């Protein structure tokens with residue numbers, strides 16, 4: 001289950017950014033072609049965040065649909081899987097242009113709580 005190590009990395013990056021402040025919300029962007037299961041990330045997040053600055057943070061995940069451009073005809077097509085020929089011309093090799101990414105889009109921190117300490 002590679003989502004566990006991915007989630008550990010996410011929590012580590014988030015905690016570093018938080019710099020001692022409590023993290024209240026984390027927003028991720030996960031491409032549908034990235035082979036990362038959002039549900040598995042959700043499942044791992046609470047586990048990995050326990051005892052860190054991200055403990056109890058709300059996790060939001062945006063999924064990016066897969067997109068590709070055809071080598072032969074230049075058509076832009078939607079992709080749900082990594083395999084496939086260009087549906088427009090039937091010959092071209094599809095180059096993926098979106099949907100493989102995994103990004104941390106937003107980290108929201110509770111700055112008030114930190115200043116009261």
Ligand SMILES: [Zn+2]
Pocket residue numbers: 070071072073074075086087088089090091092
């Ligand atoms: Zn094509």
